[in-house]
Amino acid sequence: METKIWVVDNIEDKSQFYPQISQAAELLRANEIVAFPTETVYGLGANATDTAAVEKIFMAKGRPSDNPLIVHIAQLQQLEEIATDIPAFAYKLMERFWPGPLTLVLKTKGKISEKVTAGLPTVAVRMPNHPVALALIQECRLPIAAPSANLSGRPSPTTAKHVYDDLNGRIAGIVDGGETGVGVESTVLDCTEEIPVILRPGGVTKEEIEQVIGKVRIDAALEDKTATPKSPGMKYTHYAPKSPVIIIEGSRTFLQHLVDEQRKNGMKVGILTTEENKDFYQADVVLPCGRREDLHTVAAHLYQVLRHFDETDVELIYSESFPVEGIGSAIMNRLKKAAGYQVIREK
Missing domain, CATH: 3.90.870.10 (DHBP synthase)
Known part of the structure; x- marks a missing residue:
């Protein structure tokens, strides 16, 4: 067609x-x-x-x-x-x-x-x-x-x-x-x-x-x-790029430590972050997704950034987490779906 x-x-x-x-x-x-x-x-x-x-x-x-x-x-x-x-x-x-x-x-x-x-x-x-x-x-x-x-x-x-x-x-x-x-x-x-x-x-x-x-x-x-979700469609995984996504709930230092450990093992790692934090991280690919001070910008660019990772050679994507108030609730809902609910929390 x-x-x-x-x-x-x-x-x-x-x-x-x-x-x-x-x-x-x-x-x-x-x-x-x-x-x-x-x-x-x-x-x-x-x-x-x-x-x-x-x-x-x-x-x-x-x-x-x-x-x-x-x-x-x-x-x-x-x-x-x-x-x-x-x-x-x-x-x-x-x-x-x-x-x-x-x-x-x-x-x-x-x-x-x-x-x-x-x-x-x-x-x-x-x-x-x-x-x-x-x-x-x-x-x-x-x-x-x-x-x-x-x-x-x-x-x-x-x-x-x-x-x-x-x-x-x-x-x-x-x-x-x-x-x-x-x-x-x-x-x-x-x-x-x-x-x-x-x-x-x-x-x-x-x-x-x-x-x-x-x-x-x-x-x-x-x-x-x-x-069991009231809406049948909500039980399915959505929004996922080709490489696995893991959400990190913790400090920037904790996230960087996880990246360093994976890279030591030869893994190519990407980070989904924000404009405020993009210069802090060292990884194979670091992609900002809007501004943390305005989560509407994160929502606007989320899918575009997830698709952008598919154009790179990363094998794993770590994502920062976001507050769940306001539009942040929708952002975290989509990220968790993309990650298959894989979350690592800093202790």
């Missing part, structure tokens, strides 16, 4: 006609799959109402079939066509955070393919805050199911090149809208319970949500890897 690429990296006025958007939308209406940018990562889109179209996503990514997909919409009317029994607090969250990186899990009306919902009675929906994504969804006039546009298990894509590297020849097209902004996926919030539950931390923090609707809970599986 030839993967077409359309460059639309300067869209501001959504009312303006963009032939690239129209061509991509035509493929989506024809039940092909197309990658497109959102404010978080690139998504791999398909007509959410057509099972055959959605199956192409799972085939292209190598994604497990019990892993539900998020449906992307551009207008509130689309939500009310696919979800039911929407609680009042969900509308408050939409007013505050939509369009934006917040996915709401609601009861489904049954109009979305069961391949999207993995046979569950719920559907996960969000409205992306990206002009290209919104223009594409509006143009094709369909709810679009879209997981991240990468091979299953790999770091999520934050540029069109990342998508191309993983999926060239597997998908119909890529809409290149430039580099994404938030860098980690949306927060997923289960709104079907009296007290909402965060199933996946992401671009909207727990603290921000609670400012709008009060107390929310965190799925136990996010803090206890032995617990």
